[in-house]
Amino acid sequence: MVDFDPQLVADGLVYSSIIVLGSIGLSLVYDIADFPNFAHGDLMAVGAFGALAVHGSLGFPFPVAVVTGMVIGAVVAVLTNRVVFEPMDAGPLELLIASIGVALIYRAALMQRFGTESQSYDVGGQAPIDAAQETLGIAINVRAVAIIAVTLVLVGALHAMLQYTSLGRQMRATSANPSLARVSGIRTDRVVTAMWVIGGALAAAGGVFLGLHTLIRPRMGFDILLVLFAAVILGGIGSVYGAMAGGLVIGMVHELTPAIPVVPTRYNTAIAFVIMILILLVQPSGIAGGKTSA
Amino acid sequence: MSVLEVRDVDSGYGDMQVLHGMSLDLHEEEIVCMVGPNGAGKSTVLKTVFGLLEPWSGTIRLDGEDITGMAPEDLVRRGMAYVPQVDNVFPPLTVEENLRMGGVAREDPGPVIEELYERFPLLDEKRTAKAGSLSGGQQQLLALARALVVEPEVLLIDEPSAGLAPTIVDDVFEDVRKVNELGTAILMIEQNARAGLRISDRGYVLDQGSVEFEGNADTLLEDPKVAELYLGG
Numbered sequence: 001m002v003d004f005d006p007q008l009v010a011d012g013l014v015y016s017s018i019i020v021l022g023s024i025g026l027s028l029v030y031d032i033a034d035f036p037n038f039a040h041g042d043l044m045a046v047g048a049f050g051a052l053a054v055h056g057s058l059g060f061p062f063p064v065a066v067v068t069g070m071v072i073g074a075v076v077a078v079l080t081n082r083v084v085f086e087p088m089d090a091g092p093l094e095l096l097i098a099s100i101g102v103a104l105i106y107r108a109a110l111m112q113r114f115g116t117e118s119q120s121y122d123v124g125g126q127a128p129i130d131a132a133q134e135t136l137g138i139a140i141n142v143r144a145v146a147i148i149a150v151t152l153v154l155v156g157a158l159h160a161m162l163q164y165t166s167l168g169r170q171m172r173a174t175s176a177n178p179s180l181a182r183v184s185g186i187r188t189d190r191v192v193t194a195m196w197v198i199g200g201a202l203a204a205a206g207g208v209f210l211g212l213h214t215l216i217r218p219r220m221g222f223d224i225l226l227v228l229f230a231a232v233i234l235g236g237i238g239s240v241y242g243a244m245a246g247g248l249v250i251g252m253v254h255e256l257t258p259a260i261p262v263v264p265t266r267y268n269t270a271i272a273f274v275i276m277i278l279i280l281l282v283q284p285s286g287i288a289g290g291k292t293s294a
Numbered sequence: 295m296s297v298l299e300v301r302d303v304d305s306g307y308g309d310m311q312v313l314h315g316m317s318l319d320l321h322e323e324e325i326v327c328m329v330g331p332n333g334a335g336k337s338t339v340l341k342t343v344f345g346l347l348e349p350w351s352g353t354i355r356l357d358g359e360d361i362t363g364m365a366p367e368d369l370v371r372r373g374m375a376y377v378p379q380v381d382n383v384f385p386p387l388t389v390e391e392n393l394r395m396g397g398v399a400r401e402d403p404g405p406v407i408e409e410l411y412e413r414f415p416l417l418d419e420k421r422t423a424k425a426g427s428l429s430g431g432q433q434q435l436l437a438l439a440r441a442l443v444v445e446p447e448v449l450l451i452d453e454p455s456a457g458l459a460p461t462i463v464d465d466v467f468e469d470v471r472k473v474n475e476l477g478t479a480i481l482m483i484e485q486n487a488r489a490g491l492r493i494s495d496r497g498y499v500l501d502q503g504s505v506e507f508e509g510n511a512d513t514l515l516e517d518p519k520v521a522e523l524y525l526g527g
Contacts (some may be wrong), residue, residue: 170395176384182367185366
């Protein structure tokens with residue numbers, strides 16, 4: 001049914017990278033705060049515009065802008081939790097509704113500051129790399145390669161952090177059993193803050209990459225949010241590794257749609273959801289099988 | 295002297311009051327067992343002492359210092375530890391990681407963890423196994439060991455024998471006694487009241503949220519009224 005086309009795989013990897021970065025934070029919040037954070041997509045946009053301001057207006061080199069964007073994403077995520085979600089001390093439904101409000105606030109603030117026009121980062125790297133063209137027969141530019149490479153580094157660093165550092169172990173312990181974590185002496189409030197930092201920073205990186213891959217728009221994050229949810233649900237809600245796997249699958253399916261005969265390319269998001277439903281029919285608890293984020 | 299002192303504590307869940315003027319003492323190097331019917335408030339006592347439930351009134355003192363309403367993560371740093379009845383290990387973490395979580399409240403838990411491996415060779419063999427893959431008895435042992443990493447002065451244990459096969463129950467009680475012999479005062483709950491009292495110095499019989507009887511464990515075991523009402527004849 002699907003013809004193997006290296007070009008579509010390359011495109012898929014780029015899109016998957018963006019989805020994976022967004023999904024991890026969404027899954028972390030679902031895990032620790034127990035609600036689907038509808039502001040997470042717009043948090044990606046916040047990161048994208050943050051980097052735009054640092055690079056475009058302030059003139060810092062692009063890598064510095066990316067890191068600054070991630071810091072902005074982390075700070076905004078932590079502040080939002082402190083100011084809105086934590087004081088509410090409410091159930092999942094109330095927090096979900098509140099997060100939609102937060103999403104609107106982020107977006108309105110971005111529109112007010114940056115306008116509604118699409119913008120782009122003034123960096124090169126858009127021309128296809130000749131070597132890739134000749135050896136693999138694919139058109140892939142430096143931007144795409146950088147997105148995939150940096151995502152691999154970030155995901156690898158997160159994995160190492162979760163498995164081999166004290167904070168990482170405390171995050172996994174808190175995720176598995178928050179009450180026992182406190183009983184053991186873990187300061188869970190700090191662990192929760194660390195999770196918001198990580199989720200916010202990765203979302204911002206995903207937002208920058210989405211802006212790099214396409215265009216920077218205030219709605220960019222909201223438009224991608226449902227795809228993120230599909231990835232998180234597919235991976236198994238609340239599992240970091242599940243979110244990575246789900247993000248990869250959903251991103252690839254999204255870009256591989258053109259290879260499916262008869263189905264118009266415009267249906268790519270719908271196809272991603274169909275695949276999600278098919279996998280969940282076989283494995284109802286998601287790819288990570290209902291395990292927590294270990 | 296009392297290391298742990300509970301005075302006139304009222305406590306409960308939401309609007310539902312469970313403890314009514316609860317008072318008890320735990321002396322240095324003692325094992326004290328709380329027995330009583332389901333719903334008597336035994337677990338509520340431990341949860342309230344360990345800061346998982348906010349007491350409505352009354353005071354709790356550790357080494358003479360008021361710790362009423364203090365958070366669990368702070369109590370751990372003051373020399374108290376708690377083994378819950380269920381969900382008392384982190385299933386996705388390895389045995390080693392579980393023990394390390396027990397040691398986050400102290401500097402350099404490594405040597406203590408090594409000592410615990412020597413005392414409990416079964417855990418030593420399973421260092422890299424996920425806690426969720428252990429048997430019930432092994433998990434109970436791990437839960438106990440996790441609480442010991444801080445070398446607590448006071449240890450609260452909620453039903454060490456819960457859900458365990460009778461053959462393993464004796465081993466777990468033996469482990470509890472060994473912990474006590476090394477100087478840790480233990481306040482525990484035991485559904486198997488006779489077995490619990492047998493390894494204890496003193497006991498409290500709880501009913502409907504307050505103390506009905508208290509005394510030396512032997513005295514309680516021999517008291518015909520206690521036996522008839524609470525120890526199943």
